[in-house]
Amino acid sequence: xxxxxxxxxxxxxxxxxxxxxxxxxxxxxxxxxxxxxxxxxxxxxxxxxxxxxxxxxxxxxxxxxxxxxxxxxxxxx
Amino acid sequence: xxxxxxxxxxxxxxxxxxxxxxxxxxxxxxxxxxxxxxxxxxxxxxxxxxxxxxxxxxxxxxxxxxxxxxxxxxxxx
Numbered sequence: 001x002x003x004x005x006x007x008x009x010x011x012x013x014x015x016x017x018x019x020x021x022x023x024x025x026x027x028x029x030x031x032x033x034x035x036x037x038x039x040x041x042x043x044x045x046x047x048x049x050x051x052x053x054x055x056x057x058x059x060x061x062x063x064x065x066x067x068x069x070x071x072x073x074x075x076x077x
Numbered sequence: 078x079x080x081x082x083x084x085x086x087x088x089x090x091x092x093x094x095x096x097x098x099x100x101x102x103x104x105x106x107x108x109x110x111x112x113x114x115x116x117x118x119x120x121x122x123x124x125x126x127x128x129x130x131x132x133x134x135x136x137x138x139x140x141x142x143x144x145x146x147x148x149x150x151x152x153x154x
Contacts, residue, residue, distance in 0.1 A: 060097075066142070
């Protein structure tokens with residue numbers, strides 16, 4: 001199975017969701033991207049349709065916005 | 078593993094998310110509850126912290142609101 005990508009920005013909501021997602025789908029099935037550590041991935045996430053974090057892009061390209069931590073404009077600020 | 082519970086109300090956003098969740102975590106790991114078919118589950122979902130659908134309650138009781146289909150007040154209307 002192609003991996004999902006979970007994007008987050010280190011906020012408490014993000015970390016809680018990250019923990020849940022890893023529990024549910026398994027760490028081996030998801031790549032975790034922290035924008036605070038890698039701002040170069042922001043453009044790719046926006047292109048995939050990510051509007052806020054935490055969000056997960058599934059292997060088939062759907063975006064699941066999970067709860068609400070921060071908007072992408074806050075992430076870029 | 079205890080099952081997650083995925084609550085939805087049949088809206089297009091709900092059905093898309095349902096499909097993704099089943100792909101990701103497996104149909105055997107999640108109970109699907111459709112409020113349109115079973116309104117008696119609404120109170121239980123609200124008690125668990127569900128504010129909008131689609132939403133998933135994880136085995137440890139966390140609520141993941143996934144994208145946004147409808148508020149619980151719309152579901153009850």
